[in-house]
Amino acid sequence: MAEHDDVREPVLIAEGASAPAGLPKGLRRVPRGVDEFATEHLIVNMGPQHPSTHGVLHVLLELDGEEVVAAEASLGYLHRGLEKLSEHRRYHQIGTLLDRADYLSGVHTELAFARALESMMEIEVPARARWLRSLLCEITRLSSHLVWMGTFGMDIGAMAPFLYILRDRDAVLDVLEEITGARMMFNYVRPGGVLYDITPKAEQMMLEFLDRFESTYLPEYHDLLTGNEIFRARVRDIGVIDRDTAVAFGLTGACLRGSGVAWDVRKERPYAAYGELDFDIPSGSKGDCWDRYMVRMEEIRVAGGLARDLLDGMPEGPYMAKVPKVLRPPEGEAYASVESPRGELGVHVVSDGSDKPTRMRLRPPSYFNLAVIDEILPGHMIADVVAVIGSIDIVLGEIDR
Amino acid sequence: MALDRLTGENSVVFTRSEQLLDLARRHSLWYLMFGIACCAIEMMHAGGPKYDFDRFGIFHRGSPRQSDVMIVAGTVNKKMAVSLKTLYEQMPEPKWVLAMGACACTGGPFRDYPNVILGVDEIVPVDVYIPGCPPRPEALQNGFLELQKAIKRRAEERVDAGRGEDRG
Numbered sequence: 269m270a271e272h273d274d275v276r277e278p279v280l281i282a283e284g285a286s287a288p289a290g291l292p293k294g295l296r297r298v299p300r301g302v303d304e305f306a307t308e309h310l311i312v313n314m315g316p317q318h319p320s321t322h323g324v325l326h327v328l329l330e331l332d333g334e335e336v337v338a339a340e341a342s343l344g345y346l347h348r349g350l351e352k353l354s355e356h357r358r359y360h361q362i363g364t365l366l367d368r369a370d371y372l373s374g375v376h377t378e379l380a381f382a383r384a385l386e387s388m389m390e391i392e393v394p395a396r397a398r399w400l401r402s403l404l405c406e407i408t409r410l411s412s413h414l415v416w417m418g419t420f421g422m423d424i425g426a427m428a429p430f431l432y433i434l435r436d437r438d439a440v441l442d443v444l445e446e447i448t449g450a451r452m453m454f455n456y457v458r459p460g461g462v463l464y465d466i467t468p469k470a471e472q473m474m475l476e477f478l479d480r481f482e483s484t485y486l487p488e489y490h491d492l493l494t495g496n497e498i499f500r501a502r503v504r505d506i507g508v509i510d511r512d513t514a515v516a517f518g519l520t521g522a523c524l525r526g527s528g529v530a531w532d533v534r535k536e537r538p539y540a541a542y543g544e545l546d547f548d549i550p551s552g553s554k555g556d557c558w559d560r561y562m563v564r565m566e567e568i569r570v571a572g573g574l575a576r577d578l579l580d581g582m583p584e585g586p587y588m589a590k591v592p593k594v595l596r597p598p599e600g601e602a603y604a605s606v607e608s609p610r611g612e613l614g615v616h617v618v619s620d621g622s623d624k625p626t627r628m629r630l631r632p633p634s635y636f637n638l639a640v641i642d643e644i645l646p647g648h649m650i651a652d653v654v655a656v657i658g659s660i661d662i663v664l665g666e667i668d669r
Numbered sequence: 670m671a672l673d674r675l676t677g678e679n680s681v682v683f684t685r686s687e688q689l690l691d692l693a694r695r696h697s698l699w700y701l702m703f704g705i706a707c708c709a710i711e712m713m714h715a716g717g718p719k720y721d722f723d724r725f726g727i728f729h730r731g732s733p734r735q736s737d738v739m740i741v742a743g744t745v746n747k748k749m750a751v752s753l754k755t756l757y758e759q760m761p762e763p764k765w766v767l768a769m770g771a772c773a774c775t776g777g778p779f780r781d782y783p784n785v786i787l788g789v790d791e792i793v794p795v796d797v798y799i800p801g802c803p804p805r806p807e808a809l810q811n812g813f814l815e816l817q818k819a820i821k822r823r824a825e826e827r828v829d830a831g832r833g834e835d836r837g
Contacts, residue, residue, distance in 0.1 A: 316752050317703050319731045324705055324749060345749045346706055349782035356781065364778060371707035415710070434717025441714075452710060452803060665706055 309337060314653065316345045322419060323664035325657070327641070331650060339645035339653070341638055346668040354628040359385060359459065359595040362628070366615075367453040369630060370666040372412040375404045376608035377630070377666070378457040380615040383539060383604035385459040388597035388619060395541075395583040397461035402541035403578040404447065404456060405606070407474070410481075410571040411440040412609040413564050416661045420561065421493055423658035424502045429492045436485050439477050446470040459595060461588035471579060478572055486569060494565065503557035507644050507656035510555055517643070518636045521611025522563045523660055527555035533607035540606075544581075547574055557659035564661070567609075596623050610634050610661055632666035685831070691824035694737065694763065695817040701736035702729040703756065705743025708770040708803040712742045715806035727813055733759040738816070740809075741789045744772035744779055750792050757793045765820075767812050768795045771802040778802065 315326040324345035330338040350369055354362045366381050367374035379401055386393060418433035441451045447470045448456040448463065456463050493499050509519070514527035524531055530551040534542040550566035552559025597619040605614035611633030618627040637660050645656060676682065704712055716722050716729055730736045733756045745753055757766070768789050771777030776787040789795060796819060799812040 316749065317701075317733070317756055319702050323709065324752075345746070345752070346744065347746055347748070348744045348779040348785050350779075353779065353782055368707055368778065371710060415713075431718055434714060435719065438714060438717065438719040451805065452707060 312650075319422070322657070322662055325638075325662065325664055325667075327653070327657070329645075329650065329653065334649050334651075336645050336648050336650060336653060339641055341641060343668055346664045348668070350669045351628055351630060354625060356624065358623050359597070359625065362625070363455045363458065364453070366630075367455055368665060369632070369669060370608060370610070370613065370634075370663050371452060372415055372663055373405075373408040373609050374452065374454050375401075375408045375457055376606050376613050377615070378455065379405065379540065380604050380606045380608075380613050381617070381628075382457050382459045383606070384602045384615045384617045385595065385597060387604060388600060388602045388617065389459070389591075389595065391460050391589050391591060393461055394586045394589055396465075396585045397587045397589070399541045399578055399582050400462045400466060400587060401457055402545070403466070403575060403582075404444075404454075404462075405540065406571045406575045406578065407440060407444060409609045410568055410575070411437050411444070413568045413571070414440070416564060416609070417489060417493070417568075420655075420658040420661075421499070423654040424499055426493060426496065426499060429489065432485075432488060432492065436481065439480075443470060443473045443477055446473055458588070458591075460591035461586070463588075465587045466582070474575065474579060478576055481572055482569075486572070489565070494562075500558070502652075502655055503561060503659070505554075506557045506648065506652050507659055508554060508556045509640060509644055513640065513643060514555060517640045519611065519640060520633050520636065521607070521609070521661075522560050522567065523611065523637045523640070525550065526552040526560035526563045528553050533605055533612050537605065539604070541578065545574060545577060547577075557655050560659045560661075594623050596621060605631065608633060610663065610666075611637060613666075630666065630669055632669065634660075634662040634664075635667045638662050638667060685824075685828050687827055688824045691820055695820040697726040697728075698738050698765075698813065698816065699728050699730045699736050700738040700740050700767075701733050701756065701760070702731050703733075703739065703742070705741065705745065705749065706772065708742035708773070711803045711806055712740055712769065712809065715809045720806040720810065722810070722813070725810075725813060725817075733757075734761065736760055737763070738765045738767060739793070740767045740769050741773040741793075741795075742769045742803075744777065745786045745789050745792070746784045747786065748784075750786055753789070754792050765796045765816055766793050767797045767799060767809075767816065769799045769809060769812070770804055771800065774798045774800060 310331045312329045312331055313326065314329055316324040326342040326345060328340045328342060329336055350365050353365055362381060363378050366377040369377050414433040414437045418430035421429035445451050447466055448454040509527050511527050511529060514524050514529060528551060530549045532549045535549055547570055550563050552563050599619060599621045601618040603614055603616045605612050613633050614631035616629040617625050620626045641656065645653060714720060739757060739760060768774045772779060773789045776785050779785045780787055786792065797812045797816050799808050801808050
């Protein structure tokens with residue numbers, strides 16, 4: 269050690285203090301454990317334009333070499349005032365805005381809003397409408413998870429799955445278009461029921477897709493990704509969220525179930541037709557990226573099975589209740605939540621008795637799920653950052669609102 | 670080659686360099702992989718196997734420094750506008766901008782909100798506007814075909830200007 273005696277003690281530069289001469293701006297010295305050499309920390313801006321941030325997420329990463337010391341998400345690049353604009357729209361106009369919140373699965377946001385209104389106005393939803401809602405929810409869950417799977421694979425470095433899911437998602441979107449008339453922005457679930465009945469053609473397209481999906485597509489995905497040695501090495505033991513952390517951060521959806529808590533709004537607070545259906549809630553044990561991946565892959569399979577059950581058992585009858593042309597819920601408030609592909613998606617509506625809400629708030633699952641990266645990213649290598657963010661499955665539209 | 674059959678083998682073709690370059694440019698429009706909001710999903714589908722933009726030479730790149738076209742796919746707000754302009758400035762000339770969807774054209778359903786930019790043409794010059802909320806991949810395809818026409822037109826105008834002619 270004698271020859272190292274002259275090594276200067278590393279200094280931590282306090283906030284606002286000037287850096288020592290010769291140290292570039294943005295770099296600071298902090299003590300480093302194993303040897304006496306101090307390394308300079310580098311702050312890297314990841315995003316808002318980055319292929320792996322799934323939109324316009326901006327993450328500030330403090331790096332020590334290749335290791336992440338601290339991570340912080342910077343939000344607001346897609347803030348477009350959904351909640352505030354809703355206060356200036358009539359109730360039946362709000363669905364248009366809510367579709368654009370979680371743009372991968374618009375039906376879920378519409379459904380949460382419709383359920384909040386129905387509980388305030390005490391509207392009884394016909395059975396067929398409830399089953400159609402569940403059917404649409406499961407199809408969009410399937411299509412949303414497909415996008416997640418493709419982009420997650422692409423983050424890890426597998427380009428092929430992305431092209432496969434686009435092929436299959438186009439088939440799903442064709443079915444959705446046949447049912448609702450739109451590929452993405454459905455505005456299909458209305459307070460009191462749904463907009464259109466399902467046509468025999470749509471039913472047949474759906475069944476054809478499910479046949480192909482279960483016999484060919486799903487095994488293909490598992491061949492492409494699940495059995496891929498490189499993929500396994502990249503996601504196993506990465507981004508571990510333990511049970512307590514998951515609960516403490518208010519995670520929902522696959523992020524929570526991956527950590528071993530089998531909690532699902534569809535089971536805990538059944539809505540639409542889920543009370544009458546029998547289905548599994550897949551869950552993991554360890555809470556790493558691999559568990560979250562497997563939970564979502566199982567959910568894709570379960571969603572396909574559920575869609576089949578819903579088509580089989582679809583009750584006859586009206587698909588829309590009698591609701592007034594202008595919705596005026598009585599004074600009061602209501603909260604309703606659904607299990608969106610990302611977790612518990614809630615809508616809280618406060619009404620003063622007029623035709624516009626006094627306040628409308630979304631509980632976006634991605635927002636709470638994203639918060640956990642501050643906790644779990646430190647200690648990972650920089651290449652694992654994209655894997656962790658990818659496994660959380662965020663949609664910036666609902667985070668920034 | 671078809672040209673050989675028209676002009677005979679080992680023939681010499683005279684053309685303006687600018688016209689030749691623009692012929693190449695409009696058949697390899699690489700766009701910046703930069704999705705802002707909902708329209709980005711349709712942009713993804715446009716690059717997928719069903720619509721297959723690759724057959725027009727249209728392909729995505731991850732870096733603005735390797736891109737020719739920027740597709741503004743989504744709502745741009747005041748915070749994003751700064752990054753958007755930086756990205757545009759990083760792209761090498763010649764470069765083009767497609768405003769995809771109602772938000773990028775005018776602010777769309779969110780134009781009442783003060784934080785939202787009323788059309789991306791307030792920040793960067795836009796070549797083609799694609800209406801829709803969101804536009805279907807076919808609409809984006811049409812936008813690219815319009816852009817190709819615009820590039821061709823520009824090359825012809827430049828040649829005419831060089832000749833001192835006006836096509837009227």
